[in-house]
Amino acid sequence: MEETKFVINSNEYLPLRDVVFNTLRDAILTGKLVPGERLMENQLADKLGVSRTPVREALRMLALENLVELVPRKGAQVLDMSEKDIINILEVRDALESLATSIACEKMKNEALQQLKSVEAEFERAVEERDVERIIQLDEDFHDLILESTENDKLTQIYQNLRVQLYRYRMAHLKVDSTIPAIIAHHRGILRAIENHDAEEGATVAHGHIKYHTEFILRSIHSK
């Protein structure tokens, strides 16, 4: 029995590069590191109390997530996205969201559907309570459940990567009250399509959903 005494968390070990990666990623996504800011290995290493090696590796990971830009012999800087980039990402996400939703219409098990419904119910409750943090989280959960049901890891991975890239520009989005009713309508439409196993309808609604998102994000960029 005592052999479990020290097995609090069997995988508490995380390589430093992952710790650094998570730290920097979080800093970028929350805006503590702003686009264009230079990321110098020595400076970061000192600040984080590690050597340059894990910092270098973390920077390269961030580069592959398109969060930082690496120029050989020059260094890294937080990547600044143009409006064009955002449009491009949304265009791809549109296609993938439609794909995911239509697969979900075909494949989703009843159990998962019930879960999805309950997430949506919670979402609408959070809306009433104007709990912005929770609204954002539950919207993410809703889409994650759909992705999961596709049983397609590649799709999930690519989609989530796109989401991360948009994260910085998305924060403001769900905070605006006026957009919420439309989002709820979309979610309900998606639920209905899944319930009816209507893949075509699902893709259509998802497309409309993203299109709405797209327009909103673009508008919020322009108003800055």
Place this chain on the structure above:
Amino acid sequence: MEETKFVINSNEYLPLRDVVFNTLRDAILTGKLVPGERLMENQLADKLGVSRTPVREALRMLALENLVELVPRKGAQVLDMSEKDIINILEVRDALESLATSIACEKMKNEALQQLKSVEAEFERAVEERDVERIIQLDEDFHDLILESTENDKLTQIYQNLRVQLYRYRMAHLKVDSTIPAIIAHHRGILRAIENHDAEEGATVAHGHIKYHTEFILRSIHSK
């Protein structure tokens, strides 16, 4: 005038990590390194005549391309894809190819269209000459031209990454004579759709094209 003497190639400099990356990537794609094979940093460093540092960085780049798998404190090995993985990739590629083609139908300039036509003509000539290497290259060119015309770097990047992952399983594909006529028909269908700016038709034909690819690749896997 003599200042140009040594400026043969103004960006001949490539960081060692990129050299190693290209070398390993090529070795994996051509099958010199087979799935499951362990990739040990010291061993690779010795063999390539560099230190472990660039090798490590190259391995991490390969991991992000899903060509190798990294297990913390265990090491790297050439990633073996299951049939499920291949199906997943093809599913995503299908959606992206349809997206790319339909955008191309809307956006492609006449100049690019003429280029596309000439690539297709060359492709069909290569088919007649049974020049397999050239067939493969031109098929890639055909799809690259379509991607380019979307003016969407993200889409292009993601699509090409998927292509790399399939590369190993794709080689055999275009070597089989029986599949070629269908591919030519698809290409011509895509050309027609672009010419008529018929985005819907383009997406449909592209979808059929990938579906055909998919079935073929799966059949060739099963017959192994």
Place this chain on the structure above:
DNA sequence: TTAAATAATACTGTATACATTGTTTCTCTT
């Protein structure tokens, strides 16, 4: 005062040494 050249500096690129952990092998015990 400004522009060009040169020197100083600060950063990335690469190698290497040390630390830690996982694996294998050998030995000892039952």
Place this chain on the structure above:
DNA sequence: AAGAGAAACAATGTATACAGTATTATTTAA
């Protein structure tokens, strides 16, 4: 002989040192 345990080994994780290059500052000349 088989299994458990310990020790030797081998690989990755991390730190650091040195090399090379880009940038900045400074000085000199026009």
